[in-house]
Amino acid sequence: MSIVEYIKTDLENRLRTGRPLPQKMTLESVASLYQVSITPVRMAVNELIAEGLLLKGKNRRLTPVHSVGESAADLTTDSPAPPEPPKDLLEIVANDLVRLSLQGEQVQLREEATAEKYSVSRSAIRNVFHRLAGSGLLKHLPRRGWVVRPFRQEDMRAFLEVRELLELKALDAARNHLRDEDLKRMLDGNQYPASDSERPLIDNSLHAYMIEKAANPYVQDFFERHGRYYDILFQWEDEDREAAIETVRQHREILEALLLRDWRTARKALSWHIQCNHPILSKIVDRQRGDDANPVHAPTAAPVPTTEA
Structure with a gap:
């Protein structure tokens, strides 16, 4: 709608x-x-x-x-329920900006033109921009507007390297605080599709759960500061059906090992999941590096009014 x-x-x-x-x-x-x-x-x-x-x-x-005095709109209690609002504006804009980010080029956005494109008020789009800036997807430049953060393969590799170390550390610290009912709930939240027409059901809360149970404020600070941008990218990547199914498989492998308290298998599965579960992002060309061997380009962004920064 x-x-x-x-x-x-x-x-x-x-x-x-x-x-x-x-x-x-x-x-x-x-x-x-x-x-x-x-x-x-x-x-x-x-x-x-x-x-x-x-x-x-x-x-x-x-x-x-x-x-x-007309009767065309007489009040009635038989009218249908109020309609559901359109898809969340934040989600729509975020998905479009992810696609711009994946082009690997710094792009400047104009509030007025972007608000007109999405048929919303300028204050509404400014609120969305501020929220996306908090996630690291946008950067506000005083008196210059907003700039989309360009995706860089080398940045993602560096983030994943530190993320792996810290999540494994969090898992070790959280061992005695994991609850079977929580793990089973997350396991039930990761389900394969029942048919070719259905999408898999993904529950990504395992990562935040381990970090919370580890109760290390410095680990938490890293993910709060640097993880939000990549969370958006990884959620976008899971829109690909095959990538989503693989995410479900890996989540279930980790959770099943945790339920058995098989820490060695859980650590191995978690490490593999963090480093190797990005089949689309890992193939996107990093234009800054000029890596054009077997390139898989990012999807074309939906048109967002922009000017080159």
Whole structure:
């Protein structure tokens, strides 16, 4: 469902069921209600006017038809439930920016143009940018805007090297604090697809669980500072079905060994999982290194208004 379809459907539902509407029905107030720009609101409202559910007065105020004596929008309790909002804006923007990051080039973003592309307000896109900056995917340059962090193979290799050491250390420290019920829950959360049309079910919480149980603030600080960017990349990589199935297999191998308290097998499986479970990211060309042997290019990014930094 597009944002325009969502606004139209939700407004119609509000009109028919008596759910709250802005006190002053204007394009601006409706845009504020949905935290979007005027453009998608205008499109949705025009459709509702054409269908006889809204009237637009000379003062630009919008009036529900039933409030001026018409019957087209009589209140009813039989209307369907409110529609589900569109996919989370943060997730949509993050996925697009991951694809830009994987091109390996530094790209500058403009708030106004990006907000227009996603049909949201500038304040909404700024909030998303701040959250993504906290994850390391974006960097804010004073008076210059936002820059996408370029992906580098050498950076990922360095991160994985330290991550392996620290997660193995966390596993050793957490041994006496692991609970079977937690491990079984995570095992149940990693399931192979039942058919070719289904996706595997992935639960990635094992890593955070071990770090929490290790109770080492310096290990926790490393992952809080440096892990968020790669968490986004790894979640993107799991959109590939075969990569996701392999992730499930490796998670289950680690968890089954932990349930048996087979520490040697668990450490070996965890080490392999950290270093070798990135079949897509590990093949993306690092343009800075000029490595073009058997390149697998990053997917083309969805068009985001940008300027070269």
